[in-house]
Amino acid sequence: MKGVHFLVAFVLLALAFTFASASDPSPLQDFCVAINNTNDGGMFFNSLSVFFGMYSSVFVNGKFCKDPKLATANDFFFPGLNIPGNTANQLGSKVTLVTVEQILGLNTLGISLARLDFAPYGGLNPPHTHPRATEILVVLEGTLYVGFVTSNPDNRLITKVLYPGDVFVFPIGLIHFQFNIGNTNAVAFSGLSSQNPGLIPIANAVFGSNPPINPDVLAKAFQLDKTVVTYLQSRF
Incomplete structure (x- = not known):
């Protein structure tokens, strides 16, 4: 049972480190040309799948990878x-x-x-x-x-x-x-x-948020008259 707890803790720490990263992740191959058609996406490792020894097709920065052999200069x-x-x-x-x-x-x-x-x-x-x-x-x-x-x-x-x-x-x-x-x-x-x-x-x-922020909130936050806030909201 202790082994299971350790395993869960390890996975959570790995995820926390991943989400705390302040920049785009480093590539694990020469390039990963993005495609929008997921049926043509390349297969690559998900961090959890790697840990459990399984392969999975997942999103990388919101994009699937084209097969590198199909990449062209226009990419x-x-x-x-x-x-x-x-x-x-x-x-x-x-x-x-x-x-x-x-x-x-x-x-x-x-x-x-x-x-x-x-x-x-x-x-x-x-x-x-x-x-x-x-x-x-x-x-x-x-x-x-x-x-x-x-x-x-x-x-x-x-x-x-x-x-x-x-x-x-x-x-x-x-x-x-x-x-x-x-x-x-x-x-x-x-x-x-x-x-x-x-x-x-x-x-x-x-x-200009959609839906608009309550004018009372903005009036107090910016120390403005509510009519000024509603005017600004109409402008955006």
Whole structure:
């Protein structure tokens, strides 16, 4: 009976370690090109199945693996990041993401990329977070005012004005932004430490949730009049 208890404890510890990991899991093979048709998925080990000596077809980061012998160059390719994004919108910015959804070969590799275009003075990538990735940004054109806010209890704002060739890092999970303070278009590229970094725009999440958060909650949280909260919710 003690052996069974030890076995259960070992499995729970293994699962806890797995869920506590702060980054994408390391690949166990050269690559794992993602596919959406599970009937064609490759067979690979599930952590529990390995422990009990069984094989199982499971999800890896939400994606099945294509047979590596069937992989082609197009599985690792994405064209068009030389094309400027359309910034004719309310925010004056456009983010073009290249994640595992665009390059299936990124599956399990723990990286992704984005091109950021900003309209002349005022183009904004609004405050947001990436829950699964640190971001490193390099400016190619223009002048960007960027920054992030540290977590409690300090909530300290760390900012910098960036010029072409400058690089800035936004730590994982922290609220950050980019704002064009120049009179010309601005262009930047970002690398992210996850194949699927996720995106939580702060204003949209708070005032545009579906269904809406009770206005009384937001009014008290932000110390605003309830009519202001309902107006903001209508805007999002």
